[in-house]
Amino acid sequence: MSQSHAIVAGLLNVVLGLAFLMITAALLTWVERRLLGFFQDRPGPNRVGPFGVLQVAADGIKLLFKQDWIPPFADAGVFVLAPAISMITVMLAMAIIPATPLIGIIGDLNVGLLFFLAMSGLSVYSAVLAGWASNNKYSLLGGMRAAAQMVSYEVFMGLSLVGVVMLAGSFNLTDIVRSQRHMWYVVPQFLGFIVFFLGGIAETHRLPFDLPEGESELGAGFHTEYSGMKFGMFFVGEYIGIMLISAMTTVLFLGGWYGPVLPPFMWFGIKTGLLICFFILLRAALPRPRYDQLMALGWKLLLPLTLLNILVTGALMLGLPGPA
Amino acid sequence: MLSSLRTLWYTFLHLFQRNVTVQYPEQMPYLAPRYRGRIVLTRDPDGEERCVSCNLCAVACPADCISLQKSESEGRWYPEFFRINFSRCIFCGFCEEACPTYAIQLTPDFEMSEYVRQNLVYEKEDLLISGTGKYPEYNFYRVSGLAVPGKDKGEAEHERAPIDIRSLLP
Ligand code: SF4
Ligand code: SF4
16 A cells, blocks of 8 residues: 555656646746847847746647648658657656755666766767758758767766766765765866866757757758657757756755755755856857867867866875865 | 856846837837838828829839829829839838929838738828928929919029020020
């Protein structure tokens, strides 16, 4: 009997969590457009509903009623699979985020960090398969760029976290947050923080690292051929990706739910929200680099920096006595 | 790298600046007096139609959207019909510049949307207004050397009597 209770509670947790994610991702589209507007001295969408919030509903309805078209030259099976991969991987990765010790789907997973890296590795497939299955040269170029960019940035993203894991002595995200009670890892692991965030932008292929999409040169890159809700799924995937990277940065470097006065989940929300706003600011401010510049930045600057970071962290941990 | 950070900072500061957007239907934009909007046909100070059907506007129009037919009564020309197709008009104002009588003028009004395209074809009744528009004093026949009923040659404002071409003396 108690076991069935546990299953029901677990399912409820998953369903509610995912519903919350979907709603926040949808709202994020509106937040982003309004914020972008403010950054550009204009109000953004403010007509539908109070402050324009219902714009989200209007967009959703529009997407649902658009023609859902699979091009005759596309590989239909893979074509349909790709947006699903994009959404499922980020959602699965999101499940391991502990918002507080109590709120979260599987926040206590003992290989949480590895699971996150695995899922963000899998999410490359969505862009690559979408570009390949579309059978369109722009999509293919976008998919190729996505493959190279995401695979190489994944390297530094993983390496930049090694320092955190060394300090915390655990892959479990809840434990990592707990070990930041006295000092957030952004201080001792500042390089790791920067590299992880840059890698995160590249991983979610957000501006300024949105080369796989590259509206101005590739049309829309890997999702040129997508329409209707399949396009919507890529979009939701991208926005949950932003939330995921922001939440991960909060958990790994900014002390998760720790903070004075306010209740823990508020602190988590505030930190994550500010990081999301920073993502949007990046989009408003920075131009897209050239493709080779992106790769050069990754391999020639970020990779040595992360290796140095690991080396110094390890040396200090060996050299300095005391709790690590 | 530094310039990127500076860009980020400047963009962030824009959060605290006023929006430049004019919230149109609630807040009307200021339109300059010479704004090129809806076209009208004006009357001279005596209340007569200014247009003399010279067709210069129709010739000047790059979109070919003016159509008119000349008719004559009491010694002068009037347009029998005068039609502007606003679904083709590009509001360039060339017609206004071409018009010798200041009859055709563009006004600061752009709110002329229609659901049926045909309704954008304005006839003379729709175009003709009762006032003089931007040139309150101007009356073409008072300043031109043309003879019309009630005014012979040489009787226009600032005009000298015609030279007697049969005389040798000035
Ligand atoms: S404004 Fe230009 S396009 Fe319109 S009627 Fe006059 S000349 Fe033609
Ligand atoms: S509106 Fe002016 S230019 Fe056009 S026909 Fe009449 S007098 Fe001539």
